[in-house]
Amino acid sequence: xxxxxxxxxxxxxxxxxxxxxxxxxxxxxxxxxxxxxxxxxxxxxxxxxxxxxxxxxxxxxxxxxxxxxxxxxxxxxxxxxxxxxxxxxxxxxxxxxxxxxxxxxxxxxxxxxxxxxxxxxxxxxxxxxxxxxxxxxxxxxxxxxxxxxxxxxxxxxxxxxxxxxxxxxxxxxxxxxxxxxxxxxxxxxxxxxxxxxxxxxxxxxxxxxxxxxxxxxxxxxxxxxxxxxxxxxxxxxxxxxxxxxxxxxxxxxxxxxxxxxxxxxxxxxxxxxxxxxxxxxxxxxxxxxxxxxxxxxxxxxxxxxxxxxxxxxxxxxxxxxxxxxxxxxxxxxxxxxxxxxxxxxxxxxxxxxxxxxxx
RNA sequence: GUGGGUAUAGCUCAGUUGGUUAGAGCGUCAGGUUGUGGCCCUGAAGGCCGUGGGUUCGAGUCCCAUUACUCACCCCA
Numbered sequence: 001x002x003x004x005x006x007x008x009x010x011x012x013x014x015x016x017x018x019x020x021x022x023x024x025x026x027x028x029x030x031x032x033x034x035x036x037x038x039x040x041x042x043x044x045x046x047x048x049x050x051x052x053x054x055x056x057x058x059x060x061x062x063x064x065x066x067x068x069x070x071x072x073x074x075x076x077x078x079x080x081x082x083x084x085x086x087x088x089x090x091x092x093x094x095x096x097x098x099x100x101x102x103x104x105x106x107x108x109x110x111x112x113x114x115x116x117x118x119x120x121x122x123x124x125x126x127x128x129x130x131x132x133x134x135x136x137x138x139x140x141x142x143x144x145x146x147x148x149x150x151x152x153x154x155x156x157x158x159x160x161x162x163x164x165x166x167x168x169x170x171x172x173x174x175x176x177x178x179x180x181x182x183x184x185x186x187x188x189x190x191x192x193x194x195x196x197x198x199x200x201x202x203x204x205x206x207x208x209x210x211x212x213x214x215x216x217x218x219x220x221x222x223x224x225x226x227x228x229x230x231x232x233x234x235x236x237x238x239x240x241x242x243x244x245x246x247x248x249x250x251x252x253x254x255x256x257x258x259x260x261x262x263x264x265x266x267x268x269x270x271x272x273x274x275x276x277x278x279x280x281x282x283x284x285x286x287x288x289x290x291x292x293x294x295x296x297x298x299x300x301x302x303x304x305x306x307x308x309x310x311x312x313x314x315x316x317x318x319x320x321x322x323x324x325x326x327x328x329x330x331x332x333x334x335x336x337x338x339x340x341x342x343x344x345x346x347x348x349x350x351x352x353x354x355x356x357x358x359x
Numbered sequence: 360g361u362g363g364g365u366a367u368a369g370c371u372c373a374g375u376u377g378g379u380u381a382g383a384g385c386g387u388c389a390g391g392u393u394g395u396g397g398c399c400c401u402g403a404a405g406g407c408c409g410u411g412g413g414u415u416c417g418a419g420u421c422c423c424a425u426u427a428c429u430c431a432c433c434c435c436a
Binding site for chain 1: 360361388389390394395396397428429430431432433434435436
């Protein structure tokens with residue numbers, strides 16, 4: 001985490017994620033006393049003092065949703081559906097949903113024991129980092145990237161085999177609801193998530209092609225958290241998605257389309273008089289709702305036409321001394337090159353002509 | 360925190376075993392006759408070669424340091 005002292009020597013820490021803050025807000029503002037379930041969302045910036053790499057910045061933005069006061073697997077299913085629909089709406093394809101259950105304080109300690117027992121027997125073959133993980137965070141060995149560790153982990157005891165009856169039923173309830181709404185998933189016993197406060201359901205949407213940081217959205221149930229930070233017993237489940245990483249996934253997929261929209265009208269003005277008139281006409285048409293531009297750098301007509309083409313203007317109006325005295329000018333459709341006469345004193349009709357033909 | 364890679368024009372990049380005024384493509388700007396874009400042609404502008412040391416007659420090129428960027432490890436909330 002980013003921790004530093006200010007001028008008074010007071011220690012500050014920048015938030016690394018959102019869930020704990022939301023839980024704190026629920027406790028501090030007594031939201032647990034209201035109607036349940038409680039559904040919240042947030043969009044925040046967060047900071048982590050890790051070395052940046054693809055899909056990971058030291059400052060990043062996170063979107064998240066939390067649901068409090070519902071223990072039923074129906075809540076887990078609803079939240080996963082929300083995340084699923086959210087990704088779909090953004091056009092992010094190529095994601096797979098991985099789910100797992102890591103049990104509760106009743107059954108997890110037993111599992112952890114068995115896991116440490118298993119890995120300790122093969123300690124010699126584990127990579128260096130995993131040997132130390134055996135002490136600090138044995139669950140993490142399960143998603144080590146080293147091929148040897150991965151091979152060893154394949155036969156490791158699985159969380160789902162150690163679930164108590166309540167947890168087992170809960171997990172089954174979630175799976176049948178996901179099937180009911182046709183959301184594809186795979187049970188991935190290696191999804192563990194990092195924090196101790198997680199209970200039962202954990203899940204990740206994983207995307208391919210965006211680098212090593214491939215989890216595009218992740219979350220889980222944290223039934224003990226609110227109580228742990230001083231609130232009442234209140235169950236909770238949520239997910240969060242890094243907005244920068246979502247953008248990355250949108251770019252590598254085909255979801256991201258750059259807009260090449262130009263203004264509705266460019267007024268090519270020849271000479272000082274015309275330039276003044278053009279500015280006035282621009283303002284008038286702008287008030288009517290037309291996106292309108294004119295020359296600001298004193299270019300020749302030809303150069304102005306080139307410019308109008310480059311900025312992808314839908315129409316160009318050619319304005320010189322002759323047009324000003326006659327009161328009418330040529331309006332050119334840049335798509336097909338067709339030109340029509342328009343009445344300069346009637347901004348309304350210019351507006352209509354541009355709008356009608358600009359379909 | 361650890362390791363690798365990169366740094367040259369606005370952008371993407373060339374630049375030989377160290378050798379004279381550092382290049383290309385794209386972009387920008389201006390022209391290609393008198394008031395009309397896209398294609399094409401011509402020309403111009405634009406570089407402390409990331410920064411600071413060192414080696415050398417001579418450094419974009421070699422060495423050291425430093426900074427930034429980047430990828431991976433780590434971590435993953």
